[in-house]
Amino acid sequence: MPRNLDLTALRAFVTVAEMGGVTRAAGQLNLTQSAVSMQLKRLEESLGQPLLDRTQRGVNLTAQGEQLLSYGRRMLALNDEVWARMAGDAYEGEIRFGVPHDIIYPYVPKVLQRFAAEYPRVRVELVSSFTKGLKAQYARGELDVILTTEVDCEPEGETLLTQPLLWVGAPGGSAWRHRPLKLAFERVCIFRLAVQQALDEMGIEWDMVVESDSSRTIDATVSADLAVHANIAGNAAPHLQQIDHGGTLPQLPEFKINMYHAGRSDMPLVTALASFVRDAYHPHLLKATG
Known part of the structure; x- marks a missing residue:
């Protein structure tokens, strides 16, 4: 008998894995931490597999969790695409992306290309400046997603690379x-x-x-x-x-390359762009299933 995955619980799992913790995921999903934890537990019980290694600090995926993450991203992307197409609600508008000049290559062109292919009616305004200026613009709400080069990372940021x-x-x-x-x-x-x-x-x-x-x-x-x-x-x-x-x-x-974004459940374009940036810096996460 066919069984169906709970996409709400699957979205909670993918968000926790990508954000690196239940607290950040709860904020992005606009849910309480306990609600997100319950969804993770329900997903593990339905699959009969442990998805998170709770013996270590932070969020660490089990082998089964890494495999599900790859499937989950594709399933959610397809779900969102179908919803947009069938509801006749194709995304359009503008999103503002700030990047320091010296880290545009090699990742940002690939991100822009992918975003344009999936959201052809959305204009991405690329702003190239220095980290200090980009963070000031972001704080004023003038940019939606920014990358920075810093020695450390602020709590609301996410480190993509340390080199x-x-x-x-x-x-x-x-x-x-x-x-x-x-x-x-x-x-x-x-x-x-x-x-x-x-x-x-x-x-x-x-x-x-x-x-x-x-x-x-x-x-x-x-x-x-x-x-x-x-x-x-x-x-x-x-x-x-x-x-x-x-x-x-x-x-x-x-130095660290960090990402800051104001992605929430009511800001799908920001969340999508942030996800594409993350995938560009960590392509191995897309290949977990081989």
Whole structure:
């Protein structure tokens, strides 16, 4: 006899897994924590499988939970698509997405492409600025979803990636060999002070040859091999490359790429965009079923 999954309980499970806790999930679903916990329990009982490992702190999925997460995302996406199509209520409007210039690549273009394919009547306004400015705009309600580069993450944020800074320069360039080391950074770039401190600690003289508020100016200078820069590992622009300095430059500290969004059950577009961003940074979660 066919049996049916409770999609409400399934949505609660997926939200808990994605938000990293019952408390955040409850806020996003506009439910109480006890209601979300009851839905998780009901889903586990209906499947006869443990979905969460409760022997550890935080939210950790069991092997069965990881498998269900992949299925659950697809089922909920299809459910939402059918509901929108059959109800004649296709989403339209605008969503505002803020991203620092130096982490647009390689993930953001893929996110925008996927969102446009699934919500063709929704316009995404991409705002590129610095973390401090983006957080201020977000606090004023001027942006719906933002990515940031920070040393830490605030409680309402979600860390997508933690990676070290890496030295980057022109492909095949030699600017990194010169002393004093020529640097190019925006005036308010959060990486700037960390780079200067690391060079000072290693006793390497440096010269800030370009100070600008324009990311394009920095990129042009570095790609011309007139200076070097630093980016979070894996996020350098296509026209720059990691410098293989063999230890002649200092190791740089780690930074976090965080996401902040005001996603709630009554803001499906914001929730969808945040989900696509999360999937782009963690594609392995989509392949849990092989």
